[in-house]
Amino acid sequence: MNSAPDLILDVRHLTMRFGGLVAVSDLSFTAERGKITAIIGPNGAGKTTLFNCITGFYQPTEGMLTLRHDNNRQFLLERLPEFKIAKQARVARTFQNIRLFPGMTALENLLIAQHNRLMKASGFTLLGLIGWWSYREAQKEAIDRARFWLDRIGLLDRADDPAGALAYGQQRRLEIARAMCAEPVLLCLDEPAAGLNPREALQLNKFLLDLRAETNTSILLIEHHMRVVMEISDHIVVLDYGQKIAEGAPAQIKNDPKVIAAYLGVEAQEVA
Amino acid sequence: MQDHAENNARKSRLDFGGALKDAFVAALVAFGLFSLMLGVVTKTGSTGTLTVSPRPGLLATSVAIVFAGRFLIALIARYRGKHRSGPLVPPRITSTVHKLERFVAPALLLFALAVPVLFFQNRYLLDLGILVLTYTMLAWGLNIVVGLAGLLDLGYVAFYAVGAYSYALLAKNFGFSFWLCLPLAGVLAAFWGVLLGFPVLRLRGDYLAIVTLAFGEIIRLVIVNWQDFTGGPNGISGIPRPSFFGIPFNNEPDGFAAIFNLEFTPTHRVVFLYYVILVLALITCLVTIRLRQLPIGRAWEALREDEIACRSLGINTTNTKLTAFATGALFAGFAGSFFATRQGFISPESFVFMESALVLAIVVLGGMGSQLGVAIAALAMIGGFELFRNFEQFRMLVFGAAMVGIMVWRPRGLVATRTPSVFLEDKKPIPASIIEEARQ
Numbered sequence: 001m002n003s004a005p006d007l008i009l010d011v012r013h014l015t016m017r018f019g020g021l022v023a024v025s026d027l028s029f030t031a032e033r034g035k036i037t038a039i040i041g042p043n044g045a046g047k048t049t050l051f052n053c054i055t056g057f058y059q060p061t062e063g064m065l066t067l068r069h070d071n072n073r074q075f076l077l078e079r080l081p082e083f084k085i086a087k088q089a090r091v092a093r094t095f096q097n098i099r100l101f102p103g104m105t106a107l108e109n110l111l112i113a114q115h116n117r118l119m120k121a122s123g124f125t126l127l128g129l130i131g132w133w134s135y136r137e138a139q140k141e142a143i144d145r146a147r148f149w150l151d152r153i154g155l156l157d158r159a160d161d162p163a164g165a166l167a168y169g170q171q172r173r174l175e176i177a178r179a180m181c182a183e184p185v186l187l188c189l190d191e192p193a194a195g196l197n198p199r200e201a202l203q204l205n206k207f208l209l210d211l212r213a214e215t216n217t218s219i220l221l222i223e224h225h226m227r228v229v230m231e232i233s234d235h236i237v238v239l240d241y242g243q244k245i246a247e248g249a250p251a252q253i254k255n256d257p258k259v260i261a262a263y264l265g266v267e268a269q270e271v272a
Numbered sequence: 273m274q275d276h277a278e279n280n281a282r283k284s285r286l287d288f289g290g291a292l293k294d295a296f297v298a299a300l301v302a303f304g305l306f307s308l309m310l311g312v313v314t315k316t317g318s319t320g321t322l323t324v325s326p327r328p329g330l331l332a333t334s335v336a337i338v339f340a341g342r343f344l345i346a347l348i349a350r351y352r353g354k355h356r357s358g359p360l361v362p363p364r365i366t367s368t369v370h371k372l373e374r375f376v377a378p379a380l381l382l383f384a385l386a387v388p389v390l391f392f393q394n395r396y397l398l399d400l401g402i403l404v405l406t407y408t409m410l411a412w413g414l415n416i417v418v419g420l421a422g423l424l425d426l427g428y429v430a431f432y433a434v435g436a437y438s439y440a441l442l443a444k445n446f447g448f449s450f451w452l453c454l455p456l457a458g459v460l461a462a463f464w465g466v467l468l469g470f471p472v473l474r475l476r477g478d479y480l481a482i483v484t485l486a487f488g489e490i491i492r493l494v495i496v497n498w499q500d501f502t503g504g505p506n507g508i509s510g511i512p513r514p515s516f517f518g519i520p521f522n523n524e525p526d527g528f529a530a531i532f533n534l535e536f537t538p539t540h541r542v543v544f545l546y547y548v549i550l551v552l553a554l555i556t557c558l559v560t561i562r563l564r565q566l567p568i569g570r571a572w573e574a575l576r577e578d579e580i581a582c583r584s585l586g587i588n589t590t591n592t593k594l595t596a597f598a599t600g601a602l603f604a605g606f607a608g609s610f611f612a613t614r615q616g617f618i619s620p621e622s623f624v625f626m627e628s629a630l631v632l633a634i635v636v637l638g639g640m641g642s643q644l645g646v647a648i649a650a651l652a653m654i655g656g657f658e659l660f661r662n663f664e665q666f667r668m669l670v671f672g673a674a675m676v677g678i679m680v681w682r683p684r685g686l687v688a689t690r691t692p693s694v695f696l697e698d699k700k701p702i703p704a705s706i707i708e709e710a711r712q
Contacts (some may be wrong), residue, residue: 101574124568
């Protein structure tokens with residue numbers, strides 16, 4: 001490794017305004033390829049807004065978001081609609097309040113994540129309609145991939161159960177698996193540990209670390225659960241009132257007076 | 273807390289006071305409603321003047337019936353502790369219904385195939401069969417839009433009209449045959465579906481429903497007012513009747529009967545039409561079943577479940593909605609061109625909002641997304657409509673009562689379960705309650 005870091009995401013001067021409210025203000029940070037970058041901050045700090053800008057659900061007011069694939073292909077995320085960010089730039093995300101397809105089975109949920117690949121294989125439905133072999137093979141492959149991920153999250157025996165009938169922790173895991181089925185280069189997780197018990201949170205830690213090690217997927221993580229954040233992240237960005245107040249390795253952040261002030265609500269003057 | 277428990281204990285016994293109160297309120301409402309609807313009648317006098325005469329007896333009787341009925345229902349409901357009891361239909365019955373379901377579809381199909389043989393002499397029944405199948409096909413087509421993709425479309429009849437007029441105009445002006453016009457009519461209807469879809473698909477739910485409703489009316493009004501092209505309110509008559517792949521159904525030496533050495537009867541044509549619409553409806557059904565197992569169908573259903581999640585997974589929701597609209601419209605176009613060739617005459621009268629509402633009612637009653645439920649609902653609704661033709665005045669009353677009944681006992685339609693499109697080990701039907709619960 002040389003000195004220049006291999007960046008996957010480069011956020012520059014990102015500002016997001018909703019009328020008079022500035023949710024994210026002049027935010028710049030970078031995320032390295034194959035690393036877990038955590039974004040933390042008190043409630044209302046603009047973390048989810050940042051995610052929505054990265055994944056295209058919001059059009060940023062100002063700023064530039066560059067995503068680089070490892071073949072040096074670049075995507076300017078602020079110019080793409082959300083489905084193209086998922087399809088071409090291959091950024092996958094999960095949601096703070098789980099967004100599965102509750103009436104469809106776990107397996108179907110994972111197949112929908114592979115929609116674009118299957119769509120192409122089915123000749124945009126026309127070949128699939130007559131049962132073309134290429135589609136049948138693609139479908140088999142897609143099911144195998146889904147089976148692999150179901151096995152990884154320990155839900156293989158629930159494959160044919162509707163997602164809405166799964167327990168909360170299982171739904172969280174299924175949502176991550178669904179995002180992974182899209183084979184993303186950047187995985188954005190919005191509070192994956194929210195509502196999990198300590199044991200489940202520990203499992204999640206291990207799962208995310210394995211994920212990074214095995215698939216070399218870069219992960220962007222919003223989390224309140226400090227144990228999760230401190231244990232697994234390589235790099236932490238701290239937001240407060242839409243601005244970056246600190247950035248660095250977990251050990252560094254843990255002792256940053258500004259961060260402690262933001263979390264414990266101490267007046268800024270007292271710290272300084 | 274204690275109060276509540278006492279209340280329950282009291283209610284578990286026969287609670288005459290509460291039931292009386294309920295019945296009184298219901299009777300009051302009934303009086304308010306019926307005093308104008310039944311209580312007075314207008315009569316034309318000998319000089320042509322309208323006189324209003326009251327009918328206190330009828331009014332009193334109907335209010336009394338409402339009072340007594342509500343009293344009994346309230347009494348029974350309180351006795352059973354309605355709020356605590358489970359589903360109205362006991363699970364035992366529901367499970368037997370599930371077991372029967374597997375045999376219902378093949379039985380219905382066999383019956384549908386056999387109808388012309390069984391009722392060859394009964395022209396009325398054959399016509400009714402054609403009508404039922406036409407609505408089944410329309411409902412199956414709408415099922416793609418409403419049931420699978422979850423887009424509430426109140427203007428579906430517009431595409432039916434486009435199909436019918438496409439056939440009528442192409443066949444009359446250019447002499448195209450039915451089998452050539454059929455795909456053309458479908459494609460034209462699908463084209464209009466896409467055209468409508470583009471501006472509308474940003475809307476959701478109620479807003480989408482209103483715009484589609486308006487679109488249905490626009491198409492009808494254009495047909496009414498564009499006299500030179502569509503014949504306006506006079507409609508188009510003398511639309512070529514279908515032939516048996518070029519052999520006409522007439523009493524000539526080169527007609528169908530003569531060539532196949534049969535005695536001539538006009539029923540041949542009706543039977544042929546019956547099988548044409550049966551095949552068209554089955555194609556609609558099979559294509560829908562097939563589409564559900566393809567990525568596009570799965571994306572439609574995912575769209576119904578959660579649009580934002582779809583977009584986060586790289587699904588182009590605009591295109592996906594448009595294909596749903598276009599596919600639904602395509603089948604409506606087919607049905608429309610069949611309708612035109614069967615009737616031989618079409619006018620804007622056939623494409624009023626009531627038709628859209630009827631088809632939508634069939635889909636909702638049948639259970640959104642269920643092919644079998646929709647077919648049964650079409651049979652019940654259209655067949656039932658005909659059954660009550662003699663009681664012209666009460667037809668809508670019975671229709672409404674049946675709707676209310678079904679919505680009480682099976683609020684999610686006749687077949688409310690969803691069959692997964694793909695499975696690893698076994699295919700378990702998904703109860704609608706799970707879908708519903710998760711949405712709240």
